[in-house]
Amino acid sequence: MMKVLAVLPFVAFSTSVSAQDVDAVLKRDFHARGQATMDRVVQDRLQKLCTETHDNPPADAAKSIEAEQMKTIALPSGSLMGDWKRGERIAQGGRGLTWNDKPGAPADGSCYNCHRLSPSELSYGTIGPSLTGFGRQRGAGEDAQRYVYGKIYNAKAYHACSQMPRLGLSGTLTEEQIKDLVALLLDPASPVNK
Amino acid sequence: MAGPMKMRATWANGFTDVRVLMTHPMETGQRKDPDGNLVPMHFIQTITVQLNGKTVVDCEVSQGVSRNPVFSFRIKGGARGDKITVAWQDNKGESNSIDSAVA
Amino acid sequence: MDRIRRALIGISAAAFLKPWEALAAWNKEAFGAKTAQDALRSIGVSGAAPTKEVLIEAPEIAENGAVVPIEITSNIPGTTSIAVIADKNPFPLVAQFRFHEGAVPFVKLNIKMGETSEVRAIAQAGGKSYVATKEIKVTIGGCGG
C-alpha cells in the first residue's frame, strides 16, 4: 500500500483529513492579529456547506442557504443611486478588514480585483464577470438598483457558494458606499456605461 | 558599509557585454516610512565603467533609477581576461566598486 | 563641495586614483529640473531631431512603475552620450551616459515611473542632438506573485 501511495500522489489517500482536523489545525496554528480575531476561523453553515461540496452544493441545500441569506438584505428606503465618482474610488481600492488595516477606518470594495468596470482601467481582474456596460444593458430602474444593491450586500443570496464576499453583511461596506457602487454600475453618466 | 555588488562580463563576437547589479535603496526623498516620516534622499549619482583601468562609460543618474540598480553596457573589443571595473558614488559620499575578469 | 572635489581630483595624479575617484561630477541643475525642457536645456540640448536611429526597447505596459526596464541603442555614428527622460516624473531627467572610446552607445537600466508617460532617449553626436520617444503605460498590479 505504501509503495502505491508513494508513486501515485494525486490519488486520494487513506490519510484523508476531516473537517474537524482542519478546524483543530486552524485553531492551533493561527493567532489573532489586529482586527483579524480568531472567531474568523470558525466556519458558518454556508462556508461549511461550500467547503464540503467544493462549491457545488445540492440544489435543495443551495436553495435553503440562499433563502436564509436573502433575509439578511435590508434595502434602504428611497433611491439606491449614490455618486458614481465615489463609487469608482471604492471599486479601485482594496483596503479593509485585514490585520494591518486600521480598525474602523473606511474599507473599499476591491471590485477591480475581480471585475472589469470602467473600460479605461486596463488593470482589472477576471474572477468575476465583466461589468462594463452593465447599466446600458439593465437600465437604471428600481428593480436593477435593488438587484445590484442586494448582490453587493450579500452575493450569497443569489448563489450560495459565490466567490464574491458578502460586502454589506460582513461589515466591509456601508449603506452609502454600496449606493455609490450601484451608481457606478447603473448611472448612465458612469464611465462603466460610456 | 555598502551592500554587495555583482558583475558579469562576457566576451562574444567581438563585443564585451557587462551586466552589473548594485545594492542601493535609491531613495527619492518623497517616500514615507511606516511611522509617516519622510525617508531622506539617498541615491547613486555617478557610475564609471573601466576596461583595464581606462574609463569607457561614465554615468550620472538620479533617484529615478529603480532600487537595487541593474545596468548593462557593451564594449567593442575587449578580450577574455581583461579587467572590468564598475564603481559608484552616492549623494552621501558613500561608494563601492567591483572588478572582474572578462569571461 | 562637488567643485572642490573636482578640483582636488584634477590635481591628483591619475595613477593613484581609487576607482570611484575617477567618477564624474553630478549635474545638480539638470537633475533638479522639474520639466523635461528645463532638464534638456541644462544638459545643453535644444531642438533635438526625431530619429529612428535611436532605439528604445521597452514594454508598452509596465506592471509596476517601481521597475520599468528600458534598453537604448544609438545607431548614429559618433554618439557620445545618451540621456533618459521620463516626462511626467517629478524630476524628469533619469540618467545621462557618456560613451568614450571603446564603448558601444547602448545601455539597459530599470527606471521608476510615477504614472503613464512618454519616455525619451536623447543621443548627442557630432554636436547635434537626436531624440526617440516611446509611451509607457503604468498599471496597478495584482497581489504579487
Added chain:
Amino acid sequence: MIRFSKTVLILSGLALTAPASAQDAKKEIQRYRDMVAEGSPAELFEIEGEALWKKPQGPRSASFEKCDLGMGPGVVKGAYAHLPRYFADADRVMDLEARLMHCMMTLQGRTAKEATARVFGSADRPSEMESLSAYVASASRGLPMEPGMSHPKEQQAYELGRALYVHRAGPWDFACTSCHGEEGKRIRLQELPVLAKPEAARAVAASWPAYRVSTSQFITLQWRMNDCYRQMRMPEPGFASEATVALIHFITVNGRGVPYRGPGNKR
C-alpha cells in the same frame, strides 16, 4: 551566476502604437516580465545569504555550516530541491524556513521567539531568513524538484494542504480556491495559478522564493502563505507552522519533477 541573455535590438523600432487589444496587452506584460527577469537583483540576496550561512551567531556562536537540510550536515547543494520533507530529528515535515529555524534553535542556541522575531523583512532591511532562503535555493538551480512523499507524515502533510486549499472561512468566505480555483483567471493583471494542478504548480515550484520588483523585497513561500491569508481577511498563520508547511508541501508536490530555475522574479 548571472543569467545573461542576448538583447534583441530589432524589435524596438516596431510596434510603437498603443496596444489595441487585450491580446496585445497580455503580450506587452509578458515582455515586461521577461525584461525585468533578465536583470534580477535576487542574486544580491544570494550573496548576503551565503555570508549569513557562514557567520557564527547565537549563544553558541555557531554558523549554519553544520545545519542538516536533509542531505547531511552542511550540504547546501541540492537540499532545496528535496524540501519540504520529513525530518526524523524533529518528527515533522519541514520546509526550508522551518528547517532553518530548527538549525537556529538547535545549533545556534537561539530561542523560537528570537529566531522568528523578524522573519519578513523590508526593502531597507531584508530578513535573515529571506537572504538564507535565497542562498540555499540558488544551490539547487537546475536540479529537479523532488519534495518528500514517501513517509506517512509527508503524505499527511500533503492531505492537510489539500484540505486547507479548499477551506472557506473568514469574513469574506475565502478559500485558496476563491482565487486559485479556476484556470485562466486573474486579479487585476496578475494571473492566478491553479496550484492543485501540476502544470501551474510546476511554475511555482521552479521559481520561488523570488525577488519582488514592486516592493524590492525578497519573498519566500512562507511570506506568500502569510500574505494570502492576510488578504483573505483571516487571522495570521504561525510562521513555519504545520498549516503553512502543509500548503507549501501540497503545492511543491503538485509541481514536482520540474528543474529548479529560481530564485525568480515577481511583480
